Amino acid sequence: MTTVARVSVDADKTLLAVERRILWLATSIVHHANHLRGDASGVKVGGHQASSASMASIMTALWFTGLSAQDRVSVKPHASPVLHAINHLLGDLDTEYLTRLRDLGGLQSYPSRTKDPDTVDFSTGSVGIGATATIWAALARRYVDAHFGGGKQTSPNGRMIALLGDAELDEGAVWEAVLDPQVVRLGELLWVVDLNRQSLDRVVPGIAYERLAGMFRSAGWEVLTCKYGPVLEELFSRDGGELLRQRIDGMPNAEYQRLLRVRGEELRARIAGGTPDPALVRMLASVDGPTLHSAVRDLGGHDLGGLTTAFQQADPTRPTVVFAYTIKGRGLPTEGHPANHSALLTPDQYAELARSLHTEVGDPWRPFEVGSAEAELCGQVAERLRRPDIARTAPPTVPVEVSAGHRGSGLSTQAALGRLLTDLRRAAPEVAARVVTVSPDVASSTNLAGWLNKVGVFKADEVGPEDWFADDPETRIRWAENTTGQHVELGIAEVNLVGALGELGATWSRWGQPLIPIGTIYDPFVNRALEPWTFGIYAGGQSILVGTPSGVTLAAEGGAHQSVITPSVGLEHPGVVAYEPAFGQDLEWTLLHAMRFVGRPDGCSAYFRLSTRPVDQSLAEVPAADREQRRRQAVAGGYRLRAPERVDVVIAAMGVTVPQAVRAAEELAEHGISAAVNVVTSADLLFRATRARTGLPTGGPAELVDESVLDVLLPPRERAPLVTVLDGHPHTLAFLGAVRGVPTTTLGVTGFGQSSTVADAHRLHGIDVTAIRDAALDLVD
Template identity: 60%
Template sequence: MRVEEFQTTAAHPGTVVPKDAASGTAVLESIAQRVRWTAAAIVDAANRGRPNTSGIKVGGHQASSASMVEIMTSLWFSELTAADRVSVKPHASPVLHAINYLLGDLDENKLSTLRQKGGMQSYPSRSKDPDTVDFSTGSVGIGATATIWAAMSHRFVSDRYAESRKSGRFIGLLGDAELDEGAIWEAVADPTVAQLGELLWIVDLNRQSLDRVVPDSQIMRLQGMFEAAGWQVLTRKWGTHVQELFTRPGGADLHRRLETMPNEEYQRLLRSPDPEIFQRLCASGSTPAMETLLSSLTAAEQAAAVRDLGGHDIGLLLDTYNQVDPTRPTVIFAYTTKGRGLATEGHPNNHSALLTKDQMEKLAEASGMDLGDPWRKFQAGTVEERACANTSLRLKRPERALAPSLQIPDSLPWGYGDRISTQAALGRFLSDLKRAAPEVAHRVVTCSPDVASSTNLGGWINKTGVWSVGERQDWFADDQERVLRWIENSRGQHIELGIAETNLAGLVSELGTTWSRWGRPLIPLATIYDPFVARALEPWSFGMYAGGQSILIGTPSGVTLAPEGGAHQSLTTPSIGLEQPECTAWEPAFAQDLEWCMLEAMSRTGIPGGRSAYFRLTTRPLDQAQAAIPTDPLLLERRRRHAVAGGYRLSDHDPVEDRVTLVGVGAIMPEVIASAARLKALGIMAGVVCLTSPDLVFESLQRRNSLTQGTPAIGFDIIDGLFPRHAPAPLVTVQDGHPHTLSFLAGARGDRTVSLGVKDFGQSSDLHDAYRIHGIDEASIVNAALNLVR
């Protein structure tokens, strides 16, 4: 039911009067005032209404919320459909909760729990809030851009499943200061984005950030940047009341005065008493006609006129939504006042300011509410109550059915060559997966930031094609020398982005939410040069926080990429992977290990309680015979189970014979194996442990020490299988990464431990020089072992 079906009076909220289409927005204005009150009361209850024994301010953002009230009220109560998805700027979370409460989507007992355990989160959280939240926000810029990647993900799903084609809009509500984030512009500039007509952003242009008033030149620059990227740009600066004044004699002069006024002066005008408005307006650039116009208004009318901004004019906002071009993305710059309707309105330091009890009582009086009974809903039978009921019905979403479970095989029927790198094995694995398990491969979507061919996705792309929004002509179809067939259409399974790792992480995160958004699980797999994982980490980590499940492959990695030099040699990424929540980090050395671990990771994506995965691969070909893969089916399965649990012992003697145990990860395993043989020649028995996932081994240690819960996948904790407590021995850990990544192994049995790894920036060299420079070569491993046993 549209807004025109309701009518109320602004002076007495809740009063039912006859329908009048000419003033149909009045009901929304009444609802907006209740939303403003409820949002402010939510923050007030968290701070004044709760005992505080820690002395730490609970906080909240009453002013940032107030500027968004009319924008969000007009959207929810008039424009949104059940198919729309909205990202709400972090500091407006109380407004979202207030609206959800009025719509019956949030229990009253939750309204006083902002930033409390089990209550409403500080910023909108898709996974942790008690009410409906479409996008997690809080990492500035990431929540807004998530709407872009969600729109693209829905397009991809729709192209694969016809019944998923019904789509709403993807709406981002963001503050103007949020546009300072580079992630915004990396996303906006991607050429595919210009084709997403379902994308709508509304910028809360209150001209204030945390510490300052936004410079005057900012808006023009921002508008031009969006237009250059192919967006429709709509700007709503002044409300209809003051626009009418601009048409009167002297109005053009008033308009010019307001338009040329510095933002800082305008903010000062907002903080001035009503009787001072005339003097301040006429202090500069005044004309007799303008003064005559202003003199015809009361002081209160003058104050109302300068405060009449487009972002608070609900009727103007509704008209603006009707002007949106559905063929391209749209951004609406809606001018607002930070703290609109609050005692802190327009104050340059109001960002985290909290209303006093006296100020809350005045706001309650203006809102027709009572501070002692802050959560009262609209009276039954009023037009506001009917609007809430009808909006709740309109926005009710159907129950999402989970897709049937998919049986992912434990292994594929083909092996690998005598010498192959894990990066090359990835390409081989994906090609084989399409043959061996086509139903699994159908769910796979690969992504890369312009590095598909150099990360060995070429074979997969040749088989599946490149996904694009619409068909694109292949001008190289007749080129007989072309190895990579770059065929772009709506049926492809690879998505290529420009060189912007934050875009990659944002897209793969949203592809990893399709199972929970639309009941269509995908297996998103992204390749990225490992040194740049850190650049993509924030949006990817935030995507996991929001419930996205995906697989990120960092390759090539480490100083093993010796000739490329220090700029392309990663050393901290193993630690990053181990420390990332809701993610399992893997670094298999051998091709068969990669296959097993990749299938295990795929089985955990797109399901309730699933996890993301990070793989660290290299381009160093290894002799696969060194993996000593068992031929006996029973022993082979045992090896697989150990590999997917975190690691296995490569040495075939009893661990009690170890005088020292060498522990390696990934591409460094040939040096570890050679060091064990050399030690044996010196009369020192050395055990060899190959870890596929230090992350899982650490989890096993924590579980054994009763610090975490869970059931071991292989029936016992892998930490005990690798390092039996009855067979202690000194440890030498080796990794092409920072040595502290494996230092936790010293706590498995209390063994003396030497951890070898990379601690300094590298340089261009050959592989053997690189290993010697960083002390992870065979000689260094042997010397470390000798120091422990002699």
């Protein structure tokens, strides 16, 4: 154990007074929300007084002695009242908000970068993701500095600090991020673990410190520990004190917690244990009751001096984690009780706390007196932490086209993606300079090889090792690592990929430099990565996620690699516009259109679902005179590909099923039935258009939605029945029948697939030519 040597702040009564005020304000914020404001519905407002008390000392020491204006801090979700209390004392949050925790327009339940009225550096709430966001923010900052900071600047520019609970270390996302090879070089990372040994419902059995510390050390992190405070350390120095240390070190977590609930001789007896050592008994007998009562609460996570030292000692050349032993609920009547996680102080307990902290229930928000040492300290810290206004660079103008054309019968949308990025460097270098691609060790299989060979691989701190396969004629990817590369490779960990996307997509608002982050991921694994990507979007990160290959069309890979519900995910996801183009030209138009909305205050993210199936590009040929109209319709959600004068039935197809729809229409013509074929490029935008027509909110930038596209696909004069088809769940397009209120049959995938040929897979799930034709025949009959 690397135990921190303390710096004494015992004489600093001012800092201790500020710590007590922070504890009081944090507790009062939750108390007011529940006992004074409440919810007329009878539903508990909630809040976490015990979790906040656990963090009060750590956050006091950090903000008031160890933080700089360049630092950014992720605060564990349940300590949000402490963050708001500190921001209030520093003049960053008006008093009126202290009464509005979890109130509409007030303070959010958990820290939110985009919704809270005060300074919040990272949105947290989904356990583990807020902590790992600091890793990807450090990487993103280095990327921005290296590419737009006037040269190859890769030294840390401010620390990325995460304050997290020990229970958060149960999350696999934490260890996926910690183990990434690039992380060990990020010396600006500082994590502080609130080691209170409690989860939501119990005291965690077993002492996990050594195991956790060993895992961090194995990943190359420096490990510091704040275990005991000055009172306990002084007792350990007495005769028999080493026996006391051994006794406490060897206690189960729950036994130690129980000590916090007793006093007097019972406390002395419980410390001594069932078969006490006589020397330990004599030592305990020499300690007066009040000292012993204070000693069991005197852990390193509440020692301002030890915490200050730990923050100063962090190794700037590698990540550091500080394990700070704390007591959940310290200073509250509920301290240490295993059921205190969501417990609220009663009015009587709240009054008791007011007396112990020398404050008043009737005036909980009373500020420090003007001119007092506490007020002066708050003013000094506020000035030190004042951040300059961000000078934002405007995103570059994205062209509507960059490629010469998409021809041939062997082009898939996945292959078209790689071509498009390469063409972008040639046709619009200022836009390409803002693109950063990210992949989880699948760059070649998602067709990024050509782009990667042109731009290189980003390395956070130095030029990478020599590529020993560069002269091998069979090598497709030239793995040149340097600080100016534009591709980030993150190993096989989808959660890391989308975590990095979120922070790369937030650089426009954090540091004024917009990026266009594009992540490629196997579409079946989108759901694995969905939660952290969602949280990144919630926190203001804008990026483009490309799921490829997709659907049962990935036939030979079997059911485990065939995605079914991802089209619905794209349609329903807030802050995201979703596309599933069928042709290379449609991909070019829609992807460039989506890029326009990334990296701006009113922007949004995008999700593209692509395929490896070659599609005959001639099916989408359009006369030059109609090209711009086709483009506008494609980016709005769809267009009519086959438009006969008489329409007996309409087939609306999305993605790789478009060629089947065209063929089905040809077979229907042989039966004397005239079928129109609509190409749906975005079920998402079509659904938004239906809402816009009724005046309902559509979400996202208003300019994305074009109601007129519905009249293109389903003209008011037509009352023809409708068949919808896609390589995904059929309910994705089921809403289209309601546009004109016509009979509708929805075709798609409703079960897990199995290994097969593409033809067999499409036939098995009823999305082949025969199924489409027969569905249309049934409707017409």
